[in-house]
Amino acid sequence: MPELPEVETVRRGLSPGVVGHRIVHVDVREPRLRWPVAEDLGQVLGGRRIRSLQRRSKYLLFELERGWLISHLGMSGTWRLVAASAAWLPHDHVVIGLEGSADRAALVYNDPRRFGSLHYHDGAPAGHWLIAGIGPEPLDAGFDGAYLHAAARGVRRPVKHFLMDAGIVAGVGNIYACESLHHSGIHPHRHAGRVSRRRYDALASAVRRVLTAAIAQGGTTLRDFAGADGTPGYFQIDLDVYGRGGQPCRRCGRTLLDSRLGGRTTVYCGHCQR
DNA sequence: ATTCTACCCTGCAAGC
């Protein structure tokens, strides 16, 4: 489900309802996520106020009065704010009760596929093992063509893989990798080390442009993604290649190709992307 | 050291 723009959309939607509120209890109803959720999370978090809600790569970071709650949505995870009296839905795995919110009294983590995760970390998120190795944020200074070009030196794996590697750049998943490569005219199967500096300039700016536009549209809703208030994203309307295999390229009109790259569907134009 | 594959899990759609 969520790449950087979707996680950012969740962060923005959730913030007003959680920041400043105190956690009164935590109910781990199903600890079997990507990694087991600590069953004593309630004892650790209970009584602490949420100071801010931040994002790093595809991780949501709840800054507490002390320590951080680090959440990843995997493929199918969602957070929603509900009234205390709300009925449980299937796959509601973790419930965080909040004080100081009138009708919205609990934060509920739902995740059918359970690829998401939830960790408490006592120090700064950058020190957590899941986050320590992550590369630069694509929307921050420091991410540009020069950086990509240098990082790709001698790398033989496909440039699409390279771009989706969080250690290289944070937050770019399958959808936005396909889109950015199409925007910049780079063939997804090309070896990362065989892309010129000039074309990495184009790729870096395409990544920025695509992610920024997607955030402005509230993310991409393919089947079930929704922001914290339940509204879907609208960026799917602007997708040029993802999900459009067999349809005409919007630039040259030729049929878009569907291939599998590392087990993931990759759509590209064999004419516009070299 | 890099790079590939298999796997974690449920839900849905397509095909038979």
Place this chain on the structure above:
DNA sequence: TGCTTGCAGGGTAGAA
């Protein structure tokens, strides 16, 4: 109608 198969926006561990 019901079964099987494959695919889905993620990321890791372990093998090659």
